[in-house]
Amino acid sequence: MTTSLQRPVGNAGQPSTLRHVDSFEIQPPTAPQPNGVPRSAWARSHRRVSRWHRPYIAILLLMDLAATVLASWLASTEFEQARAGFQTSNATWFYTVSYLLLPLGWVIVLWSNGAYDRRYLGLGTDEFKRVTRAGVAVAASVSFVTFATNTDVSRLTVGTALLGAMLLVLFARYLARIVLHTIRRRAGQAAQQVVLVGTLPEALEVYKAVSRSPAAGLIPVAIHLTDGYAAARGLETPIPVYAGRDVLSLVREVGGDTIAVCGSASTEPGELRRLAWQLEGSGVDLIVAPQLTDIAGPRVHIRPIEGLPLLHVEEPTLSGPALLAKNLLDRLAAGLGLLLLIPLFVTISVAIRLSDPGPVFFRQPRVGHEGRTFRVWKFRTMYVDAEQRLAGLVDQNETDGMLFKIKEDPRVFAAGRFLRASSLDELPQLINVLWGEMSLVGPRPLPADDGDFLGDVRRRLLVRPGITGLWQVSGRSDLSWDEAVRLDLYYVDNWSLAYDLSILWRTVGVVLARKGAY
Template sequence: MPRRSRTDKSRWYRPVALVTDMLGAGVPVAFLFQDARQPHTPLATLTVCVAWLCVLTVHQRYGLRRLGETRGLLPTLHDWLTLVGLLAMLRVVTGESSPPAVALLAVTPAPVLTALCRSLTHRHLVAQRRQAHAVHRALVVGEAGPVDRVVAQLASRTDHPYVVIGAVHVGEVPSHSGVPEAGQLEAAPSGGDGDGQAVLAAARSHSAGTVLVVPGSLLCGERLRALSWAVQDAGLPLVIASGLADVALRRVRPATAAGLHLLHVEPPVRRGPQMVVKSALDRLGAALGLVALAPLLGLIALVVRLDSAGPALYRQTRVGHRGVPFTMWKFRSMAPGADLLRAGLDAVNEVDGPLFKMRADPRVTRVGRVLRRTSLDELPQLVNVLRGEMSLVGPRPPLPAEVAAYERPALRRLLVKPGLTGPWQVSGRSDLSWDETLALDLRYADNWSLTGDLDLLARTMRAVVDGRGAY
């Protein structure tokens, strides 16, 4: 049997997905229907299995291009709602008489197991791509400046399928991308098929599997179209970089006008029904959390008081939504008067930008280290969420001194409420540089969605257990 190519995804993705989906749909139905002594249990089990697999197949969930690319939370929910609607129609047509509550409960585990399987597959694929497996060897074509930006953007993350193996530059301007020079095109088109032949020769010599074109002033219009013909006629996949970065795909809608291909970009969600739902869920979640965690909150407060002199809670002014300051609450993790010692520690700051972090901060108490390691010191911020000053999910709330040092792009992170957890907390926390932190926050602020918040909340549990970057 031939070995799997380094550019291919693992062969087990599809069979594991199929088996998981069949078990997730069939086993609960068989168990609950048998327990409820419903007739035709085998037929009901087979029907649900076939219906679930058909829904997923019709929605192309088993395509190799899609498997592993996302965690699948929102698509799986959409598929499950389709399944419920389909089964409801079958009940009406066939006269199936099982109790609706039993029937609905029986099909509930299916999307849970499916989403869990897709999440694990996604994590495996991301880990594979960190080792340069399951990637496309891309040859980038374009002017030096745009090519440098695209190469830098692709190199900044490993959760995508492209690895740049060479570049064909248009014009005489030197490149600073650091990728191998695979060829060069003249600034002015030479006529004929010279561009195509040069790019194809570079693709063959570097074993490229994809040609990624970055349009620009020297590579557009008829020249770009002729190049695309040459590449596609040779059987190579062609990818065009739009120039957009960090814009969620759901906000982009392709269109045509007068033969031009246009991309409509929807504005970020800042108001409307979704924000009302987010606010309601925030306050409901905070209220339930405070009630459920009340014994733990009391115990932590007692331990903090016994460990060192001073109050159990620490209040600090932070900057919130649209620059409005508010008082944020935390369990005290430092010795009293720690703020007065802050200025003397600037020389040993371990992060760049306006942030301040130290792995072995001498101001942190013994209990404080445990609280920070487990993020339990943040729990009193549920009160801030209940009061509407914070959200369950969002960027970390900055200090006024940090905001005063912000450049203009960083101010966009204030367009959403700060969060109890968020992209910073699940991506490495204090191990991240300021630029990495800012990029995560801006991506969140511009591409916010309810399903994205649910995903971040789920990933928060793993981040808390892992404890990476918590100090």
């Protein structure tokens, strides 16, 4: 006999409501599932349950072909010059190579580099890295064929066509990703329906993580407890909870297509392997969420030893050539930015003086790298008596932790509201970046009220604070203090130059949308 929690199953595609787990019923055991399927891929009786990727990949194929053909067409003038020196008088053959064989070659190389692998589509940088590697492979292949056949073509022409094709493919995939993310956020479609397997705290932790990012395309629809119904009895859960059930039968019952094994549930000897066997040929995906939270992929490496896959976690890179390059880029960008923004600084200064007589800049002590205190530069957005009026507004604070925020702060004058909404008040911090007190990207500098941070918050001080950061592009003032700290710590543990560039790019969209700025 097996037991299961007696809870109704909602529509997998609809947002779930809180369910109160307080009862269970005895159910007969289900028939055991066979382990393993015929080895031939053609003998599978079930196709993959999650099918959103098939039309998406078909669209990507068409877009990639169109992008490569467009790149050839844009270089048509150069192609005409190249054709004049081509070692054949057959113009049809030349255009066949340029507009048919070369685009097909692009698609074949993209496919062989995993650029259509559904595991890398829609999230992360792997998709773009694979497109870039494919571009290098195509360039190398074309160069080899040209050299081997002693073909006389313009290097500039070929380079323009190949580089243009790669850039257009990257741009097309970026646009496709935006559309995919919009569909996932607004309609809950084009996503995988996930059943979480593990203890309740571990399952809820994974639920919270994937729910924070709807663009990831993972929608939890049920939890299967490995430690029995008693662990969840009397607790509220955002999705239905079950126990003592055959997992594959449960997945089909709730309309799922993916199983996520959470935390310690993946450490039972042989259990994970037997579950993988059971899922072979079923069309259901298997995901393992180990107890390694907020650690980015580049720091995690799998090193198998005698069939045992060991996860090796590298230390964060907080020194070395990459950090030196970051500091040099910060200071060069800050110096150039200050020179170019002089007219804007003058205009903002005049607007501040007209709004409220007093200093143009506001300087406040903040805690920086390794706990050193510095004074941050900002355009003043509040009346000169703002500090004196703070005591009467403390009970209206709309955030928690070490921050004080009010959406309609009466101490902010009209021009100051515009400066805050557009983030223009932060631009003078380029002076701090030029002096080496701050960085363009990093955790936001917090007020130095007592000069000491306790607990996990101190880890933010391992890097220089930034004008923008993961906190800002993920919600800014709309986030809770705990969530802001979690994002800052994630940045500290996983920063890289590529990650900084990604955050800077996302900052542009956040600033234009004025999201969470007040």
